[in-house]
Amino acid sequence: MVEPIDGGAVAARMPVLARLAREFATDRPLAGRRVAAALNVTPEATALVRVLLAGAAEVLVVSSKPTTFDPAAAEAMGRLGARVLPGPDTAKEVLAFAPDLVVDNGSVAELWAAEPDPPAVVGGTVHSQHALGRVRRAGRLPFPLYTVTESAVKTTVETAHGTGQAALRGLIDAGVQIAGKRVLVVGFGVTGRAVADYLRGCHARVAVAEVAPVPLLQAVHLGFEVVGLTTGLATADVVVTVTDAERVLDLDHLRLLPDGAVLGGIGHAATEIDRAGLAAAADRVDPVPGGRRYRLAGRHLTLLEGAGGNHVFAGINPPELMDLSLALHALCLARLASTGPPPAGLHPVPAEVDARVARTKLAVLGLAGVLP
Amino acid sequence: MTTTDTHPTPAAGSTAAPPTDPPSTDAARSGARPSASATARLRLAWRQMPVLAALRRQVRADRPLLGVPVAAAMHVSTETAHLMVTLKDAGARLLLHPSNLGTLDPAAVAELRRRAIRVNLPDTGSAPLTEQLAAFRPRLLTDNGTLLTACADVPELAGDLLGATVHSRNAERTARALAAAGRLPVPVIPVADSVLKSAVETPAGTGQSTVHALVRATGVQLGGKRAVVVGYGTAGTGIARYLQAMRCRVTVVDTSAVACLRALADGHAVGALDTVLAEADIVVVATGTRQVVTDRHLDLLPDGVLLGNIGHYPDAIDVPALTRAADRVTALGGGVHEYLLAGRSVFLLGEGSQLNHVCAGGNSSETMDLTLSLHVLCLLHLVRRPDDLVPGLNPLPDSFSETVARAKLRALGHVA
Known part of the structure; x- marks a missing residue:
């Protein structure tokens, strides 16, 4: 023992x-x-x-x-x-x-x-x-x-399913009702696919934006709507970024989001979503459950964050x-x-x-x- | 099949030809299959292969294979016929050796002959394959392993060969073995290695065609049924997913612990074959191995079970053992046989061969478009860039999968 x-x-x-x-x-x-x-x-x-x-x-x-x-x-x-x-x-x-x-x-x-x-x-x-x-x-x-x-x-068990579940949990912790929401998943690697799958499982309407054609084609064959990033952002209630790149969503992208949108990053880079730019451009910032709410040109965006201000909102x-x-x-x-x-x-x-x-x-x- | 179509084939390049008329309402109402013309069916299939069609338009202009003899060993289907016609339009001279006479599509054969593409059937004069190849002197092969083996037996062919594309694991093994033995030192590109095959064509294509075959051959209502998928590779994963989507309760059997763990995480039950058979309504064997369901399992099969194989080897289910054990075997049509085993009925789909081919039309033309297009890109690569290649297996360039995926997305109306 x-x-x-x-x-x-x-x-x-x-x-x-x-x-x-x-x-x-x-x-x-x-x-x-x-x-x-x-x-x-x-x-x-x-x-x-x-x-x-x-x-x-x-x-x-x-x-x-x-x-x-x-x-x-x-x-x-x-x-x-x-x-x-x-x-x-x-x-x-x-x-x-x-x-x-x-x-x-x-x-x-x-x-x-x-x-x-x-x-x-x-x-x-x-x-x-x-x-x-x-x-x-x-x-x-x-x-x-x-x-x-x-x-x-x-990759196929821990990363995919761990992050798939963690993303849901992070969103639900922040008070988001998943069912019926239009969710844009940015990035369709192993992890992005799992996140998209888990969200769909909870009855979100999931669209996928991805720069590489092969994963995008895979997304099509898994039944996801695929969209260009700017198109997808304009109608998204929730945006989750799951990439290994920096500056995926810059301030110009964030300006496209509808009022009330919730977004969070799970990718590797702290700069995947331009938080600093958003903080600088916002005329008001309020802490909310799971992150901060920014007022940007009359619209409200909630950017989720992890414990201690970590850029990964979904936790480990x-x-x-x-x-x-x-x-x-x-x-x-x-x-x-x-x-x-x-x-x-x-x-x-x-x-x-x-x-x-x-x-x-x-x-x-x-x-x-x-x-x- | 009645031919009612007055437009035998699309003019070269007119892949956007209008589809055939819809079935008459009488036929639709009665449930009878409308009589489709063979050429119309071919034309529809080709229309569903927009990437290959685009390549075909391109090579028809450039003629990159002008005068190049290309020998191919593949199933002869509407889809591979489209590949042959594309190569012909690229200027190639062709010899098509059917990899399986049982899967010959007569409409495809007729179309190939109409276009003067040589199909190596037993009735067309039966010189041994090696002699035919010695006379044909191929410079390119697109192969399941048969041609590489035959060419290795004809030493003077090696000097002519620029290389081969192969489309099965078996052919890859053959290529590796020949290269290792120094018997046929030509470059070989394995198209089956493409992520398009493992991530799209196999899971989506085989997933759908297997579900289709089960429903079409037996009329089974899938929702609520207990389905056992034996083998959780790319095919098994896709099949389990499609069955799950049809609201089956899926149990996965695999000898790999990693695969079992993956299946669990994907929401399936896992179990040992001996334990799960007794509760199964449907059993699909999707392994790459032989003798999976054998005589020792026959007592475990419950009354009414639907049993079929999707794997490469037709003896994954030991059909002779099933036949020996049966009191009676009844052909029910549609590729289904009922085996009466001590009062229990076991319904075997596809006689143990790939049930999606026997009981339905195989994978969709739309998904096969991907790897067949890769063959074209690879054959052109063998001609254009011989210095980039080494004898034996070469990696499939990633950019080819990217190119094909991009073209497919565009054809499907998506941004890429």
Whole structure:
């Protein structure tokens, strides 16, 4: 029996990691390995740290960003036996730690690319599209990284359905009745598709705007109305942006929206919707549930935001889903420690790692019997 | 089929020809199928392929394949006939080898012959394929694997070949194996790799045609039925989604844990084949494997179940085992057979072959427009840019899918 940890309510919703913790405690796959993990210091991440420690690793947690730093989670990680660097300016300590394995948000790759003679790293994982972008831009990558963010489990289950549900929740939290609303979803990647699907499921009338023809054609064949951005904005009650671009909606776009429109961003860039421009141009701003209400040339627009003013209004994925990708990290690290690492560079998550996480999840759902 | 149409084919390029007259009200009221002329049906299908039609107009002007011998191995259907005619309009000389004589569309064959396109039927003089290819000396192939294999046996053909497009996983494997063995070192482009196939053509095309085949062959009311989809790949995903949209209660069976998890998240139930068969009203096998429903499952099939296969292999359902176990087999027409198993009736659709082809017209021309257009772009690429290509499998350029998607959106009246 594994001791409950702080954030027990969260841990209870992460059964895959709980199983892995038990297995790692027996097999000790990370014995003698130093793991540097650049993570959002949250109760969910604590569950991953517990697995790494159970696997007998020495763990250094580097806070990914101050806005997500949860002191209670940091304390829990410390109590479990990890060292936590709240940051900023962690470079020297990370280099001195000389990790064998890393969970990277991009900062480790940047650090190693910039350093003339960095310590050798066996390999690691990279955990978001944003992090992946940082790694790609960092230049020379002297060790292998598994791209957890692009794994089948992460994209088709966690990202899609997590964000689909979170978008609905964010809108409902803000007091929006979904049924019958004309919703414009801007961006039709895996996540945009899920958001559109969930909204349609709640009886919104969903239109899709997208700049790439292939996803747009897919949207047509899934029965969505497809529109040009400016056309769609003019009749939208609700706009959700789900892109990886900046400045998708600038002030000129926002001026097209009808009075009373509600909009929110889920994409990667804080500047996906020009909030600063809107704030500067508005002649009145009032806080409302879930965000702020702006008066722009006589019309009212509500721009949703996440906790602490985060640009992502929908909040993070539920722990049940983060359970999956965090488990992928743990298993990728165990694999790097036990088998010869692949060559330096980015690599897809091995199919058997994806399969093991999916199999474990099915087992905790009581569905182990569906597989041969 | 009665031919009442006095306009045999559209003049080249007139893809916007008016559709045929609607069925008479008598025919509509009686439910009888109106007698459509074969050429009118062909013309309607081609009209539903606007991307290929646009390419055809373009190549008719440019003649980029002037005098180039192109050998093709594919199903002979109205849609592939449209591809052949497009290549002919591009200036190519053609040899079409049917990949399956069982799926030959007589109207398509007639139209191809009318246009002097050679279709390699058993009755047209039966030299072995290798000899025919040796005489034809193809420079391009569009293939299911048959032609690559045959060409590898004729060493002098390798020097002529500019390359091949292939449209099945099987053909990809053949190409990879031949290249690895150094037997046919020509560039091959796998059209089936296109995101248009996995994201649009297969889920939407096969999803719709499977539902259509079930309804057309049996008249089943789908709402409320318990449907089991075996295999949750791109086809199974589309089929499950279409059945769900028709208000079936869908259970997915798959050997991959990732696929099962995806199915759950998409709102389906998941289960093991042995467990879920007993409750099934409809079972659709959509795997890429053989021997999925076998003799050990026959006792589990409930009375009245509709059973069919959409996968590539006709032995995914062990029909000989079903036949051996049956006390009686009755042909009900429309591609449906009733197997009486110890007092239970099992209705097999399509005799175990792809039920959307046997019991309905296969995937829609509208969706096939996408990959067939990709074939044209790839064949032109093989001719125009040989230096960009390496022997063996080459990736399908992403821009081709973009181009085709853009043209399709435009044809559908959407901005792109």
